[in-house]
Amino acid sequence: MSSQLYLSSSPHVYAGDRTEQIMRGVIYALLPACGVAVYFFGLPALVTLALATFGCVGFEAACQKAMKQPVTVKDGSAALTGILLALNLPPNAPWWLTLLGAFVAIVISKQIYGGLGYNPFNPALVARVVLLISFPVQMTRWTAPAPLFSGIDAVSTATPLGQAKESVMLTGSLPSSMQGGMGDFLLGNMAGCLGEVSALALLLGGAYLLVRRIITWHIPVAYLGSTVVLAGIFWLVDGSRYPDPLFHLLTGGLMLGALFMATDMVTSPITGRGQIVYGIGCGILTVLIRLFGGYPEGVSFAILLMNAATPLIDRYTQPTKFGYVETKA
Amino acid sequence: MSVAMKNLKTFPGGLHPPDNKQWSADKPIEDCPMPDELVIPLAQHIGAPAEACVEAGELVKKGQLVGTAKGFVSVPIHASTSGEVVAVEPRPHPMGKALPAVVIKPDGEDAWLPGLQGGDPASLSPVELRDRIRDAGIVGMGGATFPAHVKLSPPEDKPIDTLILNGVECEPYLTADHRLMLERPEAILGGIAILQKILGVKRTCIGIEANKPDAIEQLTAATSDLPIEVVPLQVKYPQGAEKQLILAITGREVPSGGLPMDVGVVVQNVGTCTAIDDAVRRGLPLVERIATITGPGVVEPKNLRIRVGTSLQYLVDQCGGLKGEPAKIIMGGPMMGMAQLSLDVPATRGTSGLLLFTSENVPVRPEGPCLRCGRCVRACPARILPTTIAAYARLDLTDEAEAYHAMDCIECGCCTYSCPAALPLVQAIRGAKGAILAKRRKG
Structure with a gap:
């Protein structure tokens, strides 16, 4: 008879996916967007990505060591936060800004709450917003894409959303001609944060997440759908003042937000019903901030606000338990 | 044969563990030879254990009463072969401790008790039929071992309009019911x-789950002239759980805390x-059953007709x-079966299978924090929030666990199976259920 017999209560078999595989899956899903970022913004993008990733992993390990906790950087969650943070920074972010962001993301908004699974707010978004409010100049110094090997020098420019906002504030209507068309927006040939640029690359990654069943359709569909509907209503009311829904979809951080940031499991509702409510909330807040807020972009604020509402949403969207549905006998 | 996979009936939630039935599904039932000793526990069913009515030294025949039922929710126990009672004493039991058992040394004759007489169901009254079932010691053989006659005695205010035969066998690895449906359809009918x-x-x-098309075909043909419907069901665990099966077939939900009879249904396993x-x-009293002996830890997986009391080692x-x-010995299936301390315990009336895992099948899974990924919530057929209840349970917050409907958990294990953080969710909920029941008894 064997010397080692395991005694545990059922079940005795388990599904394959582990936490680290989920994290790795999301990282794989972000690779196309990272690739596009490096292509359009060159070496600075690569540096920012590397700094943010290694910064986050380093801060996590240091923090856990300091708190005498087991070091869990192998689960990949810190690396993922780092990549998401980088994708939320402008291409020419100074090194100290990136590292400060990594510190805020990992130490302030994750480890202090107890580490993975216990943070109420999306760490990368908290870092982005802290940096945006504290260092508005550095965080909104946009450059036009200068594709690798194209020989073009990076020139300062505004994001499409920024152009729209400025024009509406100054003249009361949208600019008569925007730099770039929908095709450029789709591919990512426009100014913006590293990860905001290519809707196509992000959609590819999002599709991978759906196929791998790492995320479900609820949050992206509810978020993007409610944005399109609400933006569409404003556009129909006054198309000269409010941009069309497609413009909303393809510019700024919406795709990144709806597919990768709002879908962060830790900070979003746990049931499908709750995720739909949350996604719609994100969409409404995003459109309202974009159209009426002080900032041209509202995705980060919208998601963080809905993160705050997540416990409440969870409470009111519990599934109808088995045996509580009236059926006729 | 065509069992259309689409539009098959099922229930919300659940999951698809690899079924691993291929190892034994095509193996016809074999008679298990006679072991040197049979250890027949007096507790083999839900309810009060039987009381021994034989003593050491007595000679018994196969089918002879060795334990009498104690109360309504209890059943008698019978000798599963002829021979000498060598002991009536506590012996290691699959429940994990030593429990009273009648130990028989077979005489090799395997002679039935004279005078066991069958009857024509047509000439027997419903009450007489039910008494025969009770006296034969019949319990639910899907594994729950609830006395069958109790289910067949609904109170007058609970009219029963539907009978469901459970041939789902949704536990991975097990093929005993499958073989039974193929080999003994006339007994099932x-x-x-x-x-x-x-x-x-x-x-x-x-x-019947759609992964058993041959059984569906055979029983459909056999019931073509009878008032019996064969209902192919989606392959999904736990399709064979009583309440989930009733929902799939009738669209009725057994109310929380209720029984199938509350929605006019009685479910019995095909075995x-x-x-x-x-x-x-x-x-014939219930002294043998079909069990699947399988898993990566046995040389040749088989479906065996086994005598109650045969040791697992012999099987x-x-x-x-x-x-x-062996790294894990599981009585029953991998999702709800019970891990055993050794092979030196007897198979009982509820032993639908014996599953042996080697160390490769018992992965080391360090627990991590809950990611709130929601997989347990999506898989839960009771539609409760397993991770939330488990979190309360771990903090001994019994009232909160109860408020989140811990008592509605059917312990199918889908939550633990699906958890990427390897959290022992159903285990924690079981703990909470025990604490809630203890509190209710006190209160």
Whole structure:
């Protein structure tokens, strides 16, 4: 008879996916967007990505060591936060800004709450917003894409959303001609944060997440759908003042937000019903901030606000338990 | 044969563990030879254990009463072969401790008790039929071992209109019911006729998962002239859980805390059905059953007709012995079966299978924090929030766990199976259920 017999209560078999595989899956899903970022913004993008990733992993390990906790950087969650943070920074972010962001993301908004699974707010978004409010100049110094090997020098420019906002504030209507068309927006040939640029690359990654069943359709569909509907209503009311829904979809951080940031499991509702409510909330807040807020972009604020509402949403969207549905006998 | 996979009935939630039935699904049932000793526990069912009515030294025949039922929710226990009672004493039991058992040394004759007489169900009254079922010691043979006669005695204010035969066998690895449906359809139909007469139902359905197309085909053909529907069901665990099966077939939800009879349904396993047929038509008490001996840890997986009381070690020996070092011995299936301390325990009336895992099948899974990924919530057929209840349970917050409906958990294990953080969710909920029940008893 064997010397080692395991005694545990059922079940005795388990599904394959582990936490680290989920994290790795999301990282794989972000690779196309990272690739596009490096292509359009060159070496600075690569540096920012590397700094943010290694910064986050380093801060996590240091923090856990300091708190005498087991070091869990192998689960990949810190690396993922780092990549998401980088994708939320402008291409020419100074090194100290990136590292400060990594510190805020990992130490302030994750480890202090107890580490993975216990943070109420999306760490990368908290870092982005802290940096945006504290260092508005550095965080909104946009450059036009200068594709690798194209020989073009990076020139300062505004994001499409920024152009729209400025024009509406100054003249009361949208600019008569925007730099770039929908095709450029789709591919990512426009100014913006590293990860905001290519809707196509992000959609590819999002599709991978759906196929791998790492995320479900609820949050992206509810978020993007409610944005399109609400933006569409404003556009129909006054198309000269409010941009069309497609413009909303393809510019700024919406795709990144709806597919990768709002879908962060830790900070979003746990049931499908709750995720739909949350996604719609994100969409409404995003459109309202974009159209009426002080900032041209509202995705980060919208998601963080809905993160705050997540416990409440969870409470009111519990599934109808088995045996509580009236059926006729 | 075409079982259309689309539009098959099922329930919300659940999941698809690899079924691993291929190892034994094509193996016809073999008679397990006679072991040197049979250890027949007096507690083999839900309810009060039977009380021994034989003493050491007595000679018994196969089918002779060795333990009498104690109360309504209890059943008698019978000798599963002829021979000498060598001891009546506590012996290691699959529940994990030593429990009273009648130990028989077989005489090799395997002679039935003279005078066991079958009857024609048509000439017996429903009450007489039910008494025969009770006296034969028949329990739910899907694994729950609830006394069958209790289910067949609904109070007058709970009219039963539907009988469901459970041929789902949704536990991975197990193929005992599958083989039974292929090899003894006439006994299943015989049992159904008896149950129909006792209950006076309007509708009778046999629910079978679509991964057993041969069984579906065979029973569909066999029931073409009978008032019995064969219902192919989506392959999804736990499709064979009683309440999930009722929902899939009838669209009725057994109310929280209620029983199938609350929605006019009685469910019996197909194995129970053949035992009922044997009891009534042939007069035979329940002393043997079909069990699947399988898993990566046995040389040759088989479906065996086993005598109650046969040791697990003997069953493994009949399947070519152990393959490699066993790391886990599971009585029943991998999702709800019970891990055993050793192979030196007897198979009982509820032993639907014996599953042997080697160390490769017992992964080391360090627990991590809950990611709130929601997989347990999506998989939960009770539609409760497993991770939330488990979190309360771990903090001993019994009232909160109860408020989140811990008592509605059916312990199918889907939550733990699906958890990427390897959290022991169903285990924590089981703990909470125990604490809630203890509190209720006190309160």
